[in-house]
Amino acid sequence: MSTFKDAGHLFRFAGLFVLAFLVFLVVRHYVVPKSFGQYGHYRGASMGEIAARPVKFAGHASCEACHTDVVDKKKNGKHAQVNCEACHGALAKHADDPSTVKPTLPDTAVLCARCHTASAAKPKGFPQVVPAEHSNGLPCETCHQPHNPGMDAPKTDAGGAK
């Protein structure tokens, strides 16, 4: 053992390194979140947290589960592909609790004009009118009912949504 004679200070120094490394491992264990590195260089659990945020738009499938009468009205009309909440707004609360949370009817004067006001920037095939010239100030639903806006559609349900 003559090689290691007078080498104690080196061992003490090495011991210090090992100790520091152990402290690093312990601190790292507590500081780095459990799911860090689960999928990559980020906290895997954050994906679940983001996925758990509340939904505000119920989606047309949940509307159609109850409002089958509107589905029937819409299906042959020009608005067949327009989802319910495109006009009626976010209604997940109503879908969760239909009896207490009642949606308000949208104002057709604003609603129809938003899409159908004529502008050179809109696609040429899209139906668009200059509202003042088109209806002389009459409300849109005098002639068009929103769920099936064609002029040949039956105008039994003037207000549109119920």
Place this chain on the structure above:
Amino acid sequence: MKISRRQMLILLPAAAVAWESVLAGTPEESPNYKMSEHWWGMLIDVSKCIGCGNCVRACQTENDVPDGYFRTWVERYHVSDENMTRPEVISPDGGKEGFPVAKGDEGKYFFVPKMCNHCVDSPCTQVCPVGATFIGPDGVVLVDQKYCLGCAYCVQACPYGCRYIHPQKEVADKCTLCYHRITKGLTTACCEACPTGARQLADLKDPKDPIHEFLRTHNVQVLKPQMATGAKAFYNDLDGSVR
């Protein structure tokens, strides 16, 4: 109440199992969602956009986006015949309340909805010093807001200007592709609210998704392809003047 030794031996492990499940928390919000089975993107059909701003409003409602900040917005381009490469672009309040009427005297007008492109090789995730923003196994670029420092490197790095620092939370915020909705089988809020189908959520790993047929049969581009970001927002009918 007296509990015998035998009953105790049965009860103790049962209690331990019950306590474990309490500690583990409630089960996943979306138990049927498997990340490895999806690769999300978005199809944006410029020729269908009417600039109504429904997507912008829906996004702000769904995601509580503060006023004046946008996860998605709509731009209106005006390209004149004389100056094809210098379009005039407007986006009043992100297009939230629509656009002024365009008089079609000269040049061409069209709308371009913009949003996070959920890039495969995104510059924004590469610059994050703490691993707070990342692309998930299902191809959605997300921000871990508990981990984000708010240094805004990613805001500068995004070539599309799709990120901002949330004024109250003081962390980076961006489009999550409505991750809380798509993991439950719903579409995004902007797609749900779009009246013309100009936006469509696309799952590139789903062989039945109509996106594959669409990409084969249309002239589809991504924004800033020269930046090699691997953008997954596919634009149909995009004019060359769009930046």
